Amino acid sequence: MSDAILKVENLVVTYGRVEAVRGVSFEAAPGSLVTLVGANGAGKSSIINAVSGIVRPRSGTITFEGRDISRMPAHKLVGEGLVQVPEGRQILGSLTIHENLQVGGWHTNDSAAIQDVYARFPVLAERRDLPAGALSGGEQQMLAIGRALVARPRLILLDEPSMGLAPKIVDEVFAVIEEIRSSGTTVVLIEQNARRALRAADHGYVLASGEIAHEGPAADLLADDRVVQAYLGV
Amino acid sequence: MQQLLNGLFIGAIYALFAIGFTLVFGVLDRLNLAHPAVFAVSAFVGIELVEVAGLSIWLTLPIVFVVGGILGMVIERVAFRPLKDRPDAHFAGLISSIALAGMFIALLQWRYGPDTRRFPADSFPSTTFTVFGAQVTVVQVAILVISVVLMVALTVLVARSRLGRGMRAVAENPTAARVLGINVDRVTMTTFAISSALGAVAGALFAMNVNSAQLTMGTAIELKGLAVIIVGGMGSLPGALVGGLLLGLAEVFAVQYIGSSWRDLVAFGLLFLILLVRPQGLFGARKVREV
Numbered sequence: 001m002s003d004a005i006l007k008v009e010n011l012v013v014t015y016g017r018v019e020a021v022r023g024v025s026f027e028a029a030p031g032s033l034v035t036l037v038g039a040n041g042a043g044k045s046s047i048i049n050a051v052s053g054i055v056r057p058r059s060g061t062i063t064f065e066g067r068d069i070s071r072m073p074a075h076k077l078v079g080e081g082l083v084q085v086p087e088g089r090q091i092l093g094s095l096t097i098h099e100n101l102q103v104g105g106w107h108t109n110d111s112a113a114i115q116d117v118y119a120r121f122p123v124l125a126e127r128r129d130l131p132a133g134a135l136s137g138g139e140q141q142m143l144a145i146g147r148a149l150v151a152r153p154r155l156i157l158l159d160e161p162s163m164g165l166a167p168k169i170v171d172e173v174f175a176v177i178e179e180i181r182s183s184g185t186t187v188v189l190i191e192q193n194a195r196r197a198l199r200a201a202d203h204g205y206v207l208a209s210g211e212i213a214h215e216g217p218a219a220d221l222l223a224d225d226r227v228v229q230a231y232l233g234v
Numbered sequence: 235m236q237q238l239l240n241g242l243f244i245g246a247i248y249a250l251f252a253i254g255f256t257l258v259f260g261v262l263d264r265l266n267l268a269h270p271a272v273f274a275v276s277a278f279v280g281i282e283l284v285e286v287a288g289l290s291i292w293l294t295l296p297i298v299f300v301v302g303g304i305l306g307m308v309i310e311r312v313a314f315r316p317l318k319d320r321p322d323a324h325f326a327g328l329i330s331s332i333a334l335a336g337m338f339i340a341l342l343q344w345r346y347g348p349d350t351r352r353f354p355a356d357s358f359p360s361t362t363f364t365v366f367g368a369q370v371t372v373v374q375v376a377i378l379v380i381s382v383v384l385m386v387a388l389t390v391l392v393a394r395s396r397l398g399r400g401m402r403a404v405a406e407n408p409t410a411a412r413v414l415g416i417n418v419d420r421v422t423m424t425t426f427a428i429s430s431a432l433g434a435v436a437g438a439l440f441a442m443n444v445n446s447a448q449l450t451m452g453t454a455i456e457l458k459g460l461a462v463i464i465v466g467g468m469g470s471l472p473g474a475l476v477g478g479l480l481l482g483l484a485e486v487f488a489v490q491y492i493g494s495s496w497r498d499l500v501a502f503g504l505l506f507l508i509l510l511v512r513p514q515g516l517f518g519a520r521k522v523r524e525v
Binding site for chain 1: 411
């Protein structure tokens with residue numbers, strides 16, 4: 001996978017003296033769905049925040065489409081085609097649904113992209129002028145994903161998209177994620193719901209205490225007794 | 235009638251000052267106590283432009299607007315941005331903006347001395363109108379028109395434009411705004427610039443209204459501006475407008491019917507009464523602050 005769209009090498013992220021990520025390397029092939037799974041506090045969010053420019057890595061390099069983006073701020077990366085859907089959805093509740101989507105297109109100003117999102121999520125189109133805070137949790141997750149898609153990303157990073165959602169809604173969210181991947185966008189997915197994420201993914205990385213404990217094709221990880229017993233429950 | 239109009243003119247200036255104040259206070263959740271210093275600086279700059287450069291008073295207003303915008307950027311850059319990642323950023327910024335305000339006023343004193351400054355004679359057009367039996371000068375009409383136009387323009391900007399959406403996004407959730415691709419630092423600085431530009435025009439108009447500028451004029455309006463923001467409803471632009479006009483009217487009528495020493499007592503007493511009835515302010519949404 002030397003032609004990886006995203007390549008992370010020896011990434012270290014620290015908060016004060018705490019090392020949250022301790023030399024993690026992983027990569028994503030173009031058009032693939034890669035997942036990082038692991039328990040709470042394993043360093044998953046720190047990795048994704050470093051990739052999307054929200055936190056500065058202590059050391060290591062992050063390469064996106066062949067360019068070193070390790071020190072690039074978040075707002076520039078969105079313009080470069082790398083967008084994060086943050087943990088907890090982070091909907092702008094006082095803005096309308098339409099305004100949320102417009103903010104998602106801050107760099108592109110692409111009204112056709114907003115229409116595409118409405119076509120994919122008709123429930124958002126119906127309520128476009130309502131405050132986004134009026135949406136249910138599942139609808140807010142759709143808005144968060146739709147808002148990221150307005151920027152027409154080539155790489156989308158999803159941080160715990162199923163968190164706090166009912167099982168039926170989780171199914172819908174995963175259906176959308178697979179749709180995004182099949183439209184050619186590379187997906188990096190972070191999940192506590194590891195079994196579910198590995199079933200959807202091509203390639204998986206299992207994190208523990210800020211390091212990669214296992215990696216491989218997702219199907220192999222699901223079949224690996226050590227992984228299942230230690231990280232996926234029985 | 236005369237008093238009603240006088241109250242509207244002074245109230246429009248209070249409103250313009252307060253609306254700039256509340257843009258940063260209510261929208262960005264930062265209390266910029268250098269705002270009153272911008273108000274004072276721009277009054278002196280306006281007089282200087284007329285006196286030394288010989289400009290017409292109308293031409294000074296766009297210049298003062300730009301000067302205010304630049305001061306706003308300086309305030310954001312010097313007093314707020316270096317402290318923004320501190321856990322006590324709100325208080326730290328408040329204190330450092332007081333310090334910066336002190337420096338602005340000290341510079342004014344060094345340049346102009348402690349005395350009251352006035353526009354040169356003949357600066358103002360002498361035309362007057364009679365409105366419902368009351369005498370109104372061109373300058374007073376201009377004060378009202380300019381203030382209202384600027385406040386409406388700001389309200390439309392915040393509600394409808396891309397920059398306005400960016401401001402509201404940054405106000406609600408700076409981290410989400412960054413993730414979505416907004417350059418939060420730039421939007422913040424632009425907000426400070428617009429806020430201070432409005433405060434500066436308010437200062438120049440105030441100086442024209444009373445034909446004087448004093449070093450302490452910022453301090454005098456500071457508390458009024460804060461009261462107007464709270465009475466109008468935190469961060470509410472229409473609230474600042476209505477609150478400012480109310481305060482202006484209350485002051486003028488208190489002076490007229492009770493006596494000038496009662497002005498502040500009556501005006502602030504009225505504001506207290508409004509808060510007793512509507513604690514969230516006139517236009518404030520009744521909401522609990524989310525942490």
